[in-house]
Amino acid sequence: DAGVTQSPTHLIKTRGQQVTLRCSPKSGHDTVSWYQQALGQGPQFIFQYYEEEERQRGNFPDRFSGHQFPNYSSELNVNALLLGDSALYLCASSLTHQETQYFGPGTRLLVL
Amino acid sequence: KQEVTQIPAALSVPEGENLVLNCSFTDSAIYNLQWFRQDPGKGLTSLLLIQSSQREQTSGRLNASLDKSSGRSTLYIAASQPGDSATYLCALRPGTYKYIFGTGTRLKVLA
Numbered sequence: 706d707a708g709v710t711q712s713p714t715h716l717i718k719t720r721g722q723q724v725t726l727r728c729s730p731k732s733g734h735d736t737v738s739w740y741q742q743a744l745g746q747g748p749q750f751i752f753q754y755y756e757e758e759e760r761q762r763g764n765f766p767d768r769f770s771g772h773q774f775p776n777y778s779s780e781l782n783v784n785a786l787l788l789g790d791s792a793l794y795l796c797a798s799s800l801t802h803q804e805t806q807y808f809g810p811g812t813r814l815l816v817l
Numbered sequence: 818k819q820e821v822t823q824i825p826a827a828l829s830v831p832e833g834e835n836l837v838l839n840c841s842f843t844d845s846a847i848y849n850l851q852w853f854r855q856d857p858g859k860g861l862t863s864l865l866l867i868q869s870s871q872r873e874q875t876s877g878r879l880n881a882s883l884d885k886s887s888g889r890s891t892l893y894i895a896a897s898q899p900g901d902s903a904t905y906l907c908a909l910r911p912g913t914y915k916y917i918f919g920t921g922t923r924l925k926v927l928a
Contacts, residue, residue: 709860738914738915738916746920747906747919747920747921748861748918749918750915750917753914793858795860804849804866804910805863806851807863808860808861810859811859
């Protein structure tokens with residue numbers, strides 16, 4: 706049973722560009738959350754998707770947007786990249802009635 | 818606003834020691850609290866989940882406690898091993914869908 710997978714593993718972009726990160730949840734999970742983890746910090750909640758809708762959003766600007774597909778996989782899009790967007794982006798999946806979140810290995814984004 | 822603090826930020830101990838990692842939070846109205854382990858450059862692995870109504874959870878050499886009234890949780894690691902070296906993060910769910918994380922404790926267990 707595959708766990709949470711994310712692609713790509715690493716990404717280098719320049720300021721002003723746009724990026725799309727992808728996440729496939731653990732088999733049977735219907736809820737996907739995205740987190741941003743800056744170096745030396747704990748993860749910060751970006752948003753959560755359930756039934757293809759954004760259910761809750763953290764304190765991130767509109768440059769951060771997402772999508773959930775009918776197969777429950779999800780994308781995180783970031784527009785107009787800033788140097789400060791450099792971070793590890795983590796995806797977590799869960800079942801709505803369960804509490805444990807399963808995290809993927811993350812995508813490390815470097816903005817130059 | 819809920820804030821989560823972990824002390825110490827870093828810890829280095831000899832193999833075999835029992836140790837305690839601390840997590841404190843400012844608002845006792847939480848739904849649950851979870852302890853994670855993160856290896857360098859990797860994702861997070863869930864270690865223990867404590868529901869709001871519970872006082873502690875145990876898994877192998879790990880024991881986590883929760884005291885909502887004092888705004889504290891501790892993770893106890895017995896007989897530490899070099900393989901326990903990692904960053905340990907606590908995260909709480911304040912009742913909504915998101916988790917709020919602490920900044921973590923970097924643990925190094927020396928052989």
